[in-house]
Amino acid sequence: MKKDWILTQEDFDALLAWLDPNRETAALKYETVRIRLIKIFACRGCSEAEDLADETINRVTSKLHDIQASFTGEPARYFYGVANKIHLEYLRRKPVPPLPEPEVDSVESELEYLCLDRCVEKLTTENRGLVLSYYQEDKHAKIEQRKLLASSLGIAANALRIRAHRIRASLQECVKQCLQGAAA
Secondary structure (H helix, E strand, O other), X not given: OOOOOOOOHHHHHHHHHHHOOOHHHHHHHHHHHHHHHHXXXXXXXXXXXXXXXXXXXXXXXXXXXXXXXOOOOOHHHHHHHHXXXXXXXXXXXXXXXXXXXOOOOHHHHHHHHHHHHHHHHHOOHHHHHHHHHHOOOOHHHHHHHHHHHHHHHOOOHHHHHHHHHHHHHHHHHHHHHHHHHHHO
16 A cells, blocks of 8 residues: 555545445445454454554555456455455564563473373373374474374364363373372
8 A cells, every 4th residue: 555545535435335335334334344353453462453454444445446346245355355464464563572481490390291191191092192193293294194183083173173172181180180299
């Protein structure tokens, strides 16, 4: 978008006409889109959600003459696509605070690992294999590994996620109890 571009009444009227031929319906759609954009940005942790929503609307409006002829479908979807790009820009310009150095107590860490090993050993062979395979890889390989695992078990990916979550929750509880027992 040009830095010196300003939303005029003519541009706004064109936007409303693109949203719907009926001006009142178009106004309702505009408000719905704006509120939804604010919610999207707020849910993504953006402190300037309203400004980002307005920036999205301004960008779409500034490009309206280019997209009107070729875009088909619900205009609201176009706004959401532009909002994704604006969110990425926001993340790039937002300073990332440095993470504090974790305080590592080697004795405590060692105890946690021992407890985890004990708890993993208590799992059934099937559950142990599942959870170890589930958390084995990183990035794209992790996705492929999980697809293969779900397929080999004859279950959907979501069912696999649920099983892995339940096993992990039981492991966390077991480790917690083990650590409490060691502290006593």
